[in-house]
Amino acid sequence: MSYDFDLFVIGAGSGGIATARRAAEYGARVGIAEYDRLGGTCVNRGCVPKKLMVYASHFPDVFEEAQGYGWSAVQSSLNWETMITAVNNEVDRLNGIYQKMLDGSKVELFRSHAKFVDPHTIDLGDQKVTADKVLIAVGGKPFLPNILGIEHAITSDDIFHLKEQPKRMVILGGGYIGCEFACILNGMGTEVTQIIRGDRILRGFDEDIRSEIQQGMINHGINIIKGVQLIAIEKSEHGVVVSVGAGDTADTVIADAVSLAAVGRKPNTHNLGLENTGVKCRDGAVLVDEYSHTFEENIYAVGDCTNKINLTPVAINEGRAFADTVFGGIPRVMSYENVPTAVFTTPEAATVGLTEAEAKEKYGDDLKIFYTRFRPMYYTLAGKDEKTMMKLIVHASSDKVIGAHMVGPSAAEIVQGVAIALKTGATKANFDATVGIHPSSAEEFVTMRSPVR
Ligand code: NDP
Numbered sequence: 001m002s003y004d005f006d007l008f009v010i011g012a013g014s015g016g017i018a019t020a021r022r023a024a025e026y027g028a029r030v031g032i033a034e035y036d037r038l039g040g041t042c043v044n045r046g047c048v049p050k051k052l053m054v055y056a057s058h059f060p061d062v063f064e065e066a067q068g069y070g071w072s073a074v075q076s077s078l079n080w081e082t083m084i085t086a087v088n089n090e091v092d093r094l095n096g097i098y099q100k101m102l103d104g105s106k107v108e109l110f111r112s113h114a115k116f117v118d119p120h121t122i123d124l125g126d127q128k129v130t131a132d133k134v135l136i137a138v139g140g141k142p143f144l145p146n147i148l149g150i151e152h153a154i155t156s157d158d159i160f161h162l163k164e165q166p167k168r169m170v171i172l173g174g175g176y177i178g179c180e181f182a183c184i185l186n187g188m189g190t191e192v193t194q195i196i197r198g199d200r201i202l203r204g205f206d207e208d209i210r211s212e213i214q215q216g217m218i219n220h221g222i223n224i225i226k227g228v229q230l231i232a233i234e235k236s237e238h239g240v241v242v243s244v245g246a247g248d249t250a251d252t253v254i255a256d257a258v259s260l261a262a263v264g265r266k267p268n269t270h271n272l273g274l275e276n277t278g279v280k281c282r283d284g285a286v287l288v289d290e291y292s293h294t295f296e297e298n299i300y301a302v303g304d305c306t307n308k309i310n311l312t313p314v315a316i317n318e319g320r321a322f323a324d325t326v327f328g329g330i331p332r333v334m335s336y337e338n339v340p341t342a343v344f345t346t347p348e349a350a351t352v353g354l355t356e357a358e359a360k361e362k363y364g365d366d367l368k369i370f371y372t373r374f375r376p377m378y379y380t381l382a383g384k385d386e387k388t389m390m391k392l393i394v395h396a397s398s399d400k401v402i403g404a405h406m407v408g409p410s411a412a413e414i415v416q417g418v419a420i421a422l423k424t425g426a427t428k429a430n431f432d433a434t435v436g437i438h439p440s441s442a443e444e445f446v447t448m449r450s451p452v453r
Pocket of ligand 1: 145172174175176177178196197201202203230262263264265309310311341342343344
């Protein structure tokens with residue numbers, strides 16, 4: 001049977017576009033459908049505009065710190081509209097680049113919502129196309145908890161389009177998104193209250209990292225309310241009133257105009273016609289094997305819609321591994337070991353490998369933990385008591401470094417390099433034999449000598 005396409009990709013986000021282009025490079029006839037802007041969450045509503053806003057949020061601190069170096073005080077205020085416009089203009093520019101990349105790679109783009117009619121046939125609204133293989137790369141979307149008045153909350157998708165800077169913002173959730181936006185808005189001068197149901201932010205990260213970031217965020221002025229459940233959100237003449245409760249007690253927090261719900265994301269797999277295929281899902285996430293293969297013979301899925309590790313570079317790697325395997329004749333799988341990640345809070349954090357708790361579960365007491373906490377040189381003249389923290393987890397018998405964690409300026413830039421060492425199986429002796437770059441914070445990763453436990 002002949003098909004219109006060798007591969008049809010549903011969703012032109014980071015994973016979908018990378019896969020489409022790689023398959024086309026191998027000579028496959030590729031189509032891709034996207035009803036929204038090109039680039040998906042990362043480019044339009046995630047990593048890129050978020051990071052630009054992180055940069056914007058750092059200037060007040062820098063202006064203050066400059067005075068310790070002899071610069072006169074700076075009187076400056078943020079024009080929110082100018083900042084948001086600049087951020088969105090950059091997103092537009094990137095959309096254009098994605099369009100050019102697709103044009104240049106001869107991938108045919110359909111500006112439509114795609115739905116399976118059967119495993120090989122896709123309904124695009126005004127036409128149907130057929131494909132030998134189909135890749136689902138539809139990403140995820142914010143999840144809104146079922147509480148009274150949730151319609152008064154915005155999600156991280158909306159924050160990039162707020163017309164005015166909120167004076168007071170309540171943020172629900174202590175994950176990546178909640179913490180990053182708490183820090184962004186706080187840095188820009190918004191009074192931020194963050195509500196978490198546990199006792200600490202960023203569940204899943206190393207405990208020392210969680211404590212260090214949380215204390216750093218509090219030191220920077222964020223009010224974190226811990227151990228409470230969300231009860232309701234109401235609109236009042238004073239703003240948005242968020243009611244929270246712990247046990248029998250209830251309390252309220254007032255936000256200016258909006259509260260941000262950042263309590264997780266869900267795979268975007270509804271209304272795809274998956275019931276017309278053999279694809280199986282759990283909690284909305286497409287079930288795949290190590291080759292990104294679904295339960296349907298010709299259908300594959302990558303990225304956030306599979307809800308494995310929801311990071312852009314992971315989606316891209318999964319997609320390219322699929323294209324190499326199926327269209328390039330180079331069978332390979334994505335490796336989920338030692339995937340580094342960063343949280344762009346203030347202070348910033350980055351991590352690769354096992355947390356101490358994970359390492360303990362795997363290796364018991366056969367571990368050595370190296371830990372350092374110091375004031376980076378930059379803050380000495382700036383007169384601030386900001387701290388950087390680094391931690392290495394070493395498997396004692398083999399001497400292999402199995403976890404590296406950092407909180408402090410440039411953590412993402414530094415840990416990216418350390419991740420190469422972990423990926424290649426570096427030992428603590430290899431770290432010790434590496435000459436440090438002096439003076440830098442990064443050199444501490446190769447100069448920690450005595451284990452703390
Ligand atoms: P996360 O899963 O990281 O965090 C969700 C947070 O919401 C947790 O603190 C959780 O609390 C809390 N929560 C969940 N349900 C409820 C509820 N019913 N009531 C109150 N609190 C609740 O989700 P995010 O939305 O922050 O981020 C989604 C994903 O996006 C991340 O996992 C990450 O993969 C990706 N991302 C990556 C970034 C990066 O690389 N820098 C940046 C942003 C997003 P608890 O801990 O108690 O469960």
